[in-house]
Amino acid sequence: MKLHEKLREYLEQVGAGRMPLQHHPDASRKLPVFLGQAYDVYAATIFGQVHILLLARTSDRPTPAQAAKHIQIARQSLGSDVAFVFPEMPSFDRKRFVEKGVPFIVPGKQTFLPMALVDLRESGGRAVAVAYGNTDNLSGPAQSVLLYYLQHPDANRWSLNQWAATLGCSPSTMTRVRAELAQHELCDEVGEMRALLLVFPEDRRDLWERIEQRLVSPVRDVHHVALQGRAGESQLLRAGFSALAEMTMLADPPEDVYAVHSPRFRELLRAGIVEELPAATEESNVVERWRYDPVPLSVEGERVDRLSLVISLRESHDERVQIALDEVLKGMPW
Numbered sequence: 014m015k016l017h018e019k020l021r022e023y024l025e026q027v028g029a030g031r032m033p034l035q036h037h038p039d040a041s042r043k044l045p046v047f048l049g050q051a052y053d054v055y056a057a058t059i060f061g062q063v064h065i066l067l068l069a070r071t072s073d074r075p076t077p078a079q080a081a082k083h084i085q086i087a088r089q090s091l092g093s094d095v096a097f098v099f100p101e102m103p104s105f106d107r108k109r110f111v112e113k114g115v116p117f118i119v120p121g122k123q124t125f126l127p128m129a130l131v132d133l134r135e136s137g138g139r140a141v142a143v144a145y146g147n148t149d150n151l152s153g154p155a156q157s158v159l160l161y162y163l164q165h166p167d168a169n170r171w172s173l174n175q176w177a178a179t180l181g182c183s184p185s186t187m188t189r190v191r192a193e194l195a196q197h198e199l200c201d202e203v204g205e206m207r208a209l210l211l212v213f214p215e216d217r218r219d220l221w222e223r224i225e226q227r228l229v230s231p232v233r234d235v236h237h238v239a240l241q242g243r244a245g246e247s248q249l250l251r252a253g254f255s256a257l258a259e260m261t262m263l264a265d266p267p268e269d270v271y272a273v274h275s276p277r278f279r280e281l282l283r284a285g286i287v288e289e290l291p292a293a294t295e296e297s298n299v300v301e302r303w304r305y306d307p308v309p310l311s312v313e314g315e316r317v318d319r320l321s322l323v324i325s326l327r328e329s330h331d332e333r334v335q336i337a338l339d340e341v342l343k344g345m346p347w
Contacts, residue, residue, distance in 0.1 A: 253326065
């Protein structure tokens with residue numbers, strides 16, 4: 014069934030009434046070329062209100078940020094009551110479209126037409142409440158999954174077992190992470206049981222902007238330590254101001270700073286590779302004890318990943334540090 018036929022049937026099902034969908038090919042020519050080629054223009058009266066509907070010609074869909082710009086352009090050309098019609102929309106995009114106030118219809122599934130019709134059920138018919146401004150912090154494991162994907166785009170559509178093996182966590186932990194990410198509508202799921210795959214938004218920069226304020230510093234606490242030569246350094250990643258100085262023009266800190274996962278820190282203490290000191294000395298180093306393992310996320314191999322580094326230092330009030338962190342973010346290959 015074609016998209017405009019599905020649309021007509023869906024609007025009748027939700028009680029909008031029987032109405033003809035009027036195709037307006039001339040209206041397409043009023044749009045910029047890139048929009049006119051991507052959408053067929055229809056008009057429909059929905060609960061007494063005329064809407065101009067842009068029906069996608071393909072399964073391709075703009076990102077929420079792109080759609081917000083497209084809708085402004087379309088409104089300037091066609092009027093204020095313009096909405097997109099797409100054949101499909103994953104939950105993480107749906108939430109962003111709503112947050113950005115971009116009207117849309119997915120026939121048979123969801124609709125967001127403010128002042129006319131809002132239907133945000135899941136495919137199984139379950140109603141969905143879309144929360145605005147939700148700033149609930151993510152757990153350490155969920156945060157590490159998202160940060161890994163943001164820096165390793167090939168990790169999209171991985172199974173839970175692949176994630177568990179890569180991040181060194183248990184399958185039960187990944188099951189909890191899956192539920193947490195789905196609850197926050199940060200990923201979709203494909204398949205079932207052991208074959209379940211996690212699907213993330215392709216626009217990684219937009220995803221970073223969405224979740225940045227939910228991410229907490231990975232640093233639990235810091236310790237002044239003495240390291241047993243290169244054996245100690247080789248089991249730690251450079252972090253904090255040491256890592257920032259390596260990546261920017263910022264000066265080196267008085268003590269070298271390293272990061273390690275909390276369980277690993279206890280192992281190094283027991284093995285005598287790291288000796289905790291009561292205070293800083295001329296030969297001491299700083300070890301940050303992290304909420305999640307920094308090793309799997311590290312891209313460079315000898316220092317922590319860029320995004321975790323930014324999160325760990327973003328509360329600094331030093332303007333030079335903030336300028337350096339901006340430089341680190343500019344180096345992200347989004």
